[in-house]
Structures are given as C-alpha cells and as structure tokens.
C-alpha cells in the first residue's frame with residue numbers, strides 16, 4: 001500500500017468572468033450555495049477524506065479567501081456573548097490549524113496544469129496529493145474524494161473522478177480512453193483534454209477530483225501548452241500512462257453540479273436548498289408554485 005493522501009491542492013486563481021459583475025470584487029469561490037461558499041464545500045469534502053494540509057493556488061484579488069479561513073475574534077466574541085453557540089460551531093469549520101494552510105500565487109493564467117505546477121515546491125517527491133476543483137460541487141452520501149481515497153488505498157497509481165456525459169458535451173471536458181472497464185474503476189489508456197467534436201475516445205469525462213502521483217509534477221515541467229493554448233493537467237496525467245504508470249478513472253456515486261456555469265449553479269442551489277431540513281417545506285412549496293405558474297403561462 002502506498003502513502004496516505006493528506007495534502008490537497010485547490011486551484012482558485014481563475015477570474016470567474018462568467019459570473020461578472022458578482023466576481024468583480026469577490027472571488028467566485030466565495031459565491032454561496034444556500035449559506036456556504038463553494039470553497040467550504042470543497043474543504044469539507046477534503047477533510048472527510050482525511051486531508052490535513054491545504055494548498056491554495058490563488059491570484060490577485062483573492063484576499064477574501066484568505067480572510068475566510070482566518071479566525072474572526074470580534075465576530076466570535078460577539079456571538080459568544082450573545083450565547084449563539086450553534087453559529088460559533090458553524091464558524092469552527094472555517095478555521096484552519098496554524099500552518100495547515102498555504103497560499104501560493106499563480107502569476108499568469110496559463111491553465112490548470114500550470115496552477116498545479118506552481119505548488120510543486122510544497123509537495124515532496126514521494127507524496128501523493130489530491131486536487132479539488134471547487135467549481136465542481138458533488139452531492140454524495142459518502143463524499144466523492146473519500147470514495148476515491150478508499151479506492152486509491154487499494155490501487156495506488158493516479159486517479160481521476162469520472163462521469164458519463166452526453167457525447168455532444170464531451171468536448172467541454174478531459175475525456176478518458178478506456179483500457180479496461182471494471183465498473184466503478186476504469187483502467188485508462190490515454191486522456192484527451194477538450195477533444196474536438198466527434199473525436200472523443202469515450203463519453204467518460206474527467207470531473208474535478210484527482211489523486212495524483214507526485215511524478216505528475218515532473219511531467220508538468222515538460223508539458224507544452226495544449227488545448228486552448230493552456231498547460232493542461234490532463235496532458236501531464238496522460239504522460240504518466242506513456243511512462244508505464246497506472247492511471248484510473250473512478251466512477252463516483254453522487255451528483256455533480258457544474259458551479260462554474262450559471263445554470264449549474266442554480267441547479268445546485270435548488271438541490272442543496274431542498275436537502276436542508278429547515279428550508280425543505282417552504283422551498284419545495286415555492287418551487288411547485290413556480291412550476292405551476294410556468295405551465296399555466298405556456
């Protein structure tokens with residue numbers, strides 16, 4: 001069995017232009033599903049998977065993210081004085097132990113592979129690490145990364161979360177070339193980032209959860225820009241296969257929301273809103289009402 005995965009990297013340097021003007025002054029990762037920012041969902045999932053150290057690859061204008069994970073003594077004192085224990089407990093999840101969180105800047109927007117490469121000095125040569133893209137929010141009974149860590153503990157290699165997508169949407173993703181389909185685990189022959197329409201090797205798309213061998217960082221040293229002129233993480237993982245190391249796709253159990261798109265964000269808001277006991281009744285009644293209004297208008 002290989003080394004435990006205890007470090008996770010969160011690429012959060014993107015500008016979030018799809019959500020302008022909201023993202024003019026707040027990082028998109030602070031945008032909120034019900035009452036938790038996207039980044040909190042990612043952190044909670046990482047913690048459930050046993051992650052102890054968190055690396056954020058940030059950029060200019062992302063200061064609010066650093067503050068979010070800091071202690072807020074005035075706020076905490078005021079809640080304490082007013083006996084708001086439940087809220088204090090909620091705030092605890094936003095705190096990090098000293099030294100458990102590191103921020104590194106990606107100075108140029110050169111792609112996801114480049115963002116991961118920027119953190120190369122924070123990962124030791126024999127240390128596997130996870131990557132979580134906070135835009136991909138996954139609702140699951142057992143959090144997605146935890147499912148993957150369990151599979152990884154048995155298999156080793158590198159592993160990417162995978163999900164079937166309609167063929168016409170494959171060009172928006174990294175896509176797996178399947179060597180052997182074993183059900184929840186898929187052995188991979190190759191990977192293509194954003195394949196042109198009609199050329200995708202399968203309809204099994206990569207979703208933003210990865211457990212990577214540190215060798216992927218060496219590959220990133222050599223990778224030239226790929227799809228969209230960007231340095232692609234997918235290409236560096238594919239290079240693992242060429243060098244004879246194992247890469248697996250993991251079909252997770254759960255529902256993924258693309259919170260990098262407006263429609264996906266709204267869908268996630270509805271799903272997570274309905275999942276909250278205290279909102280369920282009022283919110284579902286409202287949704288039913290809206291649907292009947294829509295039907296009547298048609």
Ligand code: G1P
Nearest residue numbers: 112136173174205206207208234
């Ligand atoms: C990134 C990855 C891609 C993956 C996708 C999942 O693309 O490069 O391989 O399929 O995340 O959300 P992006 O959505 O950042 O263009």
